[in-house]
Amino acid sequence: MSDLSANFQRRERRLRFLLLSPVMLILLFAASGPLIIVLIYSFLTPGAYGNVEWSFSIDAWFNVILKRDIFTGELSFADAHLTVFWRSIKLSLMTAILAFLLGFPTAYFIATRPRRYRDVWMLLIMIPFWTNLLIRTFAIMELIRNEGTVNTLLMAAGIIDQPIQMLYTEFAILMGMAYVYLPLMILPVYASMERLDFSLVEAGYDLYATRWQVLRKVIFPLVKPGVVAGSILVFVPCLGAYVTPRVLGGGRQLMLGNLIELQFGQLRNWPLGAALSLTLLAIVMVALIFYVRAIGREGASNV
Amino acid sequence: MIQIDNITKIFGTGAESVAALDDVSVTINSNEFFTLLGPSGCGKTTLLRVIAGFIAPTGGQVSLDGEDLLSKPPYTRPVNTVFQSYALFPHLTVRQNIAFGLEMLGRPKTEVSSTVDEMLSLVQMTQMADRKTSEISGGQQQRVALARALAPRPKVLLLDEPLSALDFKLRKEMQLELKRLQSETGITFVFVTHDQAEALTMSDRIAVMSAGTIRQIGNPRDIYDHPAERFVADFIGDTNFLEAELLSIEDDMARIRLAGGAETFARTVEGESRDSGAVTIATRPEHATLAASGEGLLSGTICEVVYLGTDTHYHVDLDCGARFVVRSQNQPDQAQDRKAGEQVDVVIASGIGQVLRD
Numbered sequence: 034m035s036d037l038s039a040n041f042q043r044r045e046r047r048l049r050f051l052l053l054s055p056v057m058l059i060l061l062f063a064a065s066g067p068l069i070i071v072l073i074y075s076f077l078t079p080g081a082y083g084n085v086e087w088s089f090s091i092d093a094w095f096n097v098i099l100k101r102d103i104f105t106g107e108l109s110f111a112d113a114h115l116t117v118f119w120r121s122i123k124l125s126l127m128t129a130i131l132a133f134l135l136g137f138p139t140a141y142f143i144a145t146r147p148r149r150y151r152d153v154w155m156l157l158i159m160i161p162f163w164t165n166l167l168i169r170t171f172a173i174m175e176l177i178r179n180e181g182t183v184n185t186l187l188m189a190a191g192i193i194d195q196p197i198q199m200l201y202t203e204f205a206i207l208m209g210m211a212y213v214y215l216p217l218m219i220l221p222v223y224a225s226m227e228r229l230d231f232s233l234v235e236a237g238y239d240l241y242a243t244r245w246q247v248l249r250k251v252i253f254p255l256v257k258p259g260v261v262a263g264s265i266l267v268f269v270p271c272l273g274a275y276v277t278p279r280v281l282g283g284g285r286q287l288m289l290g291n292l293i294e295l296q297f298g299q300l301r302n303w304p305l306g307a308a309l310s311l312t313l314l315a316i317v318m319v320a321l322i323f324y325v326r327a328i329g330r331e332g333a334s335n336v
Numbered sequence: 337m338i339q340i341d342n343i344t345k346i347f348g349t350g351a352e353s354v355a356a357l358d359d360v361s362v363t364i365n366s367n368e369f370f371t372l373l374g375p376s377g378c379g380k381t382t383l384l385r386v387i388a389g390f391i392a393p394t395g396g397q398v399s400l401d402g403e404d405l406l407s408k409p410p411y412t413r414p415v416n417t418v419f420q421s422y423a424l425f426p427h428l429t430v431r432q433n434i435a436f437g438l439e440m441l442g443r444p445k446t447e448v449s450s451t452v453d454e455m456l457s458l459v460q461m462t463q464m465a466d467r468k469t470s471e472i473s474g475g476q477q478q479r480v481a482l483a484r485a486l487a488p489r490p491k492v493l494l495l496d497e498p499l500s501a502l503d504f505k506l507r508k509e510m511q512l513e514l515k516r517l518q519s520e521t522g523i524t525f526v527f528v529t530h531d532q533a534e535a536l537t538m539s540d541r542i543a544v545m546s547a548g549t550i551r552q553i554g555n556p557r558d559i560y561d562h563p564a565e566r567f568v569a570d571f572i573g574d575t576n577f578l579e580a581e582l583l584s585i586e587d588d589m590a591r592i593r594l595a596g597g598a599e600t601f602a603r604t605v606e607g608e609s610r611d612s613g614a615v616t617i618a619t620r621p622e623h624a625t626l627a628a629s630g631e632g633l634l635s636g637t638i639c640e641v642v643y644l645g646t647d648t649h650y651h652v653d654l655d656c657g658a659r660f661v662v663r664s665q666n667q668p669d670q671a672q673d674r675k676a677g678e679q680v681d682v683v684i685a686s687g688i689g690q691v692l693r694d
Contacts, residue, residue, distance in 0.1 A: 235390055236423040238410040240437035241488065250436075254427045 075307035083301040093304035097312055114292070114309075121289040122316070124203060124278075125271035128210040129218075129264045135211065136218035136263065141252075143219075144226035155223070158216050166213065170280045173209050174200060177281075201283035209277040214270065218263035225259030226252075261328050269317055289313050338364040338387065338492060338524070343396035345382055345548075356382040357393065358548035364526060365541075366401075366491075369518050371527045373535040374545035375571065380528045383545075384494050387526065388417050400491060411440075416485035417494045420501075422477045424469040430480050431456070431465040437488040455483040458517070475506045482514075486521060495527045499534065511537050532572045536560060544568045561620070564605045565693040569618040576624070576660050578617040578634075582691070585611050590691045592617065595656035598633040602689035617689040621663035625683045626650060626674060632681025636660065641676050650674060652682060 075093050077085040095101075100111040143154040161169060176182050177199040184196040199205055229252065237247040253260075275290035282288070287295075289309065296306030345357040357379045364370045372380035385391040387398060389410030398405045405413055416437065424433050434455050438448045456462045459479035464472055469480065478498060485493055495514075499507045515538050518525045529535055535542050536556040543553045544567075552564045563569035566577070580592040585608065589601045592615065602617050629635060640651040643666075650662045660682055674680065 230421070230423065232419050232421055232423040233425060235388075235410075236417070236419060236425070237436075238390075239388060239415075239417045240484070241411045241440040242436075243411055243440075246440060250440075251425060 071307045071310055075304050075311055077304050079302045079304050081301075083297075083303060085303050090304070093302070093308040096302075096305050097308050117287050117289060117292045118312075118316075120203065120286065121272055124206055124210065124288065125268050125274075127207055128214060128271045129268045131207065131211040132215050132218040132267045133260065133264060136215055136222055137260070140219050140223040140226050140256075140259075143223055144229070145231075151227070158219055161212075162216055166276055167280070169213065170209055170277055173205075173212060174280060177205060177208065200281065201285050203282075203286055205281040206278045206286055206288070209281045210271050210274055213277060214267040217266040217270075221262040221266065222256060222259040225256040229255055257328075261324070265321065265324065268320070272317055273313055337366050337401055338526070339397075339399045339402075340364070340383075340387075341397040343383065343386060343398065344394045345379075345386065345391065346394045355548050357386070360396070360548070360550055362543055362550055362553060364492075364524060366524055367522050369515065369525045369527065369538055369540045371529060371535045371539035371542045372545055373529055373532060373542050373572075375530055378545040379548040380530075380545050381496055384417075384496055384526060384528050387492070388415055388494050389413050414491045415494060416488060416490040416492075417496065418481050418485045418498045420496045420498065422481040422498075424477055424480055424484070426469055429466050429468055430461060430472065433469060433480055434484045434487050436484065441488060451487055455487045458486070458520075459483045474501055475510070478502060478510060482517065486517070486523070489521075490523060492524045492526060495525060497529055499529075500531075507534070514538060536572075544571065546571075562603060562605070562690050563618055563692070566616065566618075569690070569692065574621050574661065574663075576619045576621060576658075578619065578658060578660070578689070579656075580615055580617050582610060582612050582615045589687060590615070592689075592691070594633055595654070595658070596634050600633060600684065600689070601686045602691050603687060604691045605693050608691065608693075616692045618692055619684055619689045621649065621661045622647075622665075623684070623688050624660070624662045625664065626652075626662050626680045627683045629679045629681055632683040634660065634682040634684075636680065636682065638674055638676050638678045638680055641674065648673070650680075652680060654682070 074085055076089055076091060078088045078090045078092070080086050096111065096114075098111055098114060099108050100114075101108055139158070143151055143158075146154060174181075178184070179196040179198065179200065181200075183199070184193075187193045188196065199208075233251055233255070234247055237251040242250060273290050274288060275294060278286060278288040278291055279294075282291070284291070293306050293309045293313070296302045296309060340360060340362050343357050343360045344355065347354050347356055360379070360383060372383060374380050382391060386393050387405070389405070389408065393406070400414070405415075425436065428436070431452055434452045435448050438451055443451075452465075453462070456465055459482055461476060461479050461483065464476060464480075469477060472480070478501075481498065499510050499514075502510060511534060514525070514527075527535075527538065536559075539556055541553060541555050542559050544551045544559060546567050552559060552568045554562075559568065560573060563572065563575070569575040569577070578594060580594050580602075583591040583593055583599070585591070585604065586601075588604055590604045590608070591599065592602050593599050594617075626632075626638075634654050634656070636652040636654040638650050639653045640649075642649040642651070645666070647663050647665045650664065652660045652662060654660050662682060
């Protein structure tokens, strides 16, 4: 009897392994493989016309945050790189916050519609996703450039005399990223909002909580898992965003993605590009660990 | 005192509209255990939600101690609700749940914690104070919901079928517990249920509702012994309906002739205007007895004997064609038992039957 069940368990395990193996293979070769190559490249010497020379060097890692003066050989912080790091983190955080401020009321609105209308609203949210990212970004550009829709309308209305410079600023990047990643906030927040038992909201009102208190003390704590998921989904791709800052920042307002691309492209410094990529990965991981821990601790005190 | 005047609530518009409440007026006294009883869809929960403030009525007025309630949002009404699903906050502990209302009212910390302690011991949940609400049983959740609603000392407590999720034994216990809490706290309870036994056990007064209207209001004994109309008689308890002819009204009593030709007296409802014609008489099975043939009002044949432990139901096919059930309490002496096929007479004492409203 026990022999039979042990046999059965073994077969079960083998079957599960078989089912998992395609995914494991893809992850092994398509995710870990390139990562290992990048790690190796970051410790090599840049070739004159791109590519790498196979001699060990840790210069690339030095150059991530430090720079050596060509004449004196003096070491100082690489201000340009640090500015890009800071801008990336700042804009990604601001995008996540903006997406939350816009996405939370939207998700609440949809979740409180009659059931048969909710899918229609979600569809409307998803429709922009069917359009190519580049095209959507150019559409934003058309809206906010100096001769664009917004400036034309404002000037026609006599509110401003001079067009407002919005394109090629951090504001433009922020707008673009918030627009592009908004659905990634709305989806998980809506998912947890839809599961919310609205009799709890009534219970809150019944127990003398005002609208604002019900939102803060009842609704928000209960949909927090969705908000956490949403802000991770927005923050992480923003950190590595390339197209949006390239088009709307116009090469003046670089973010990490653009800096990395520069190293592999015009500047022909593949090892530095590799080191910057790994730094980005590290920032994301550290941020996630902090975030999950902070949420976990609060969750534990509540649970 | 809650004064409800001409409350109407219409859901939907045009051809699809449904009147959940149709011109309902009732006065609920202070410190009363008042029950809204009716089948599902009769409007009882809608009326409760109008009082709580979750639904705005289409028309009518509600006032509490002379103060208009309808113009106030739910969070300023001195009314608390025990929800059917309890609606306990899953992210808070038992203690935090009970403290919620007091904290929202901005009561000082020391007062909150002493009131919460008091409530915990009132519902015997002191041991569970720091548990999450998902870690306690259904009966315990029920007690917490009750404590949470009672903690802010509302003038009125609304209870929306709070016992329906509990098993039979626990429900019996909680019925007595609720009655005890009501008399201890002196708060007006408005209780919604579809369970007639529950309503009869706990209430000071009962309003029987059907299709958005109140059919009869009275204390449990009134409602049970003297149902005013067929719906009430049918919905609460078992009832025998007999066709009869009204001969005259004498001192609020109706002189009637039953189908077999026998004449007797029956009670009338207040404001009975008829004094002749065909009427329906309601009689509870335990208010009638069986006697030997020729000794009672109605003669018939026992067609079925159902033994139920505490009592026995005799189903009698009356000679006039109707079926009549007599409930008789069982005695240790089996010799008194009657058998199916026996010829018997049904005895209904004068003035026991009830002439139903049309």
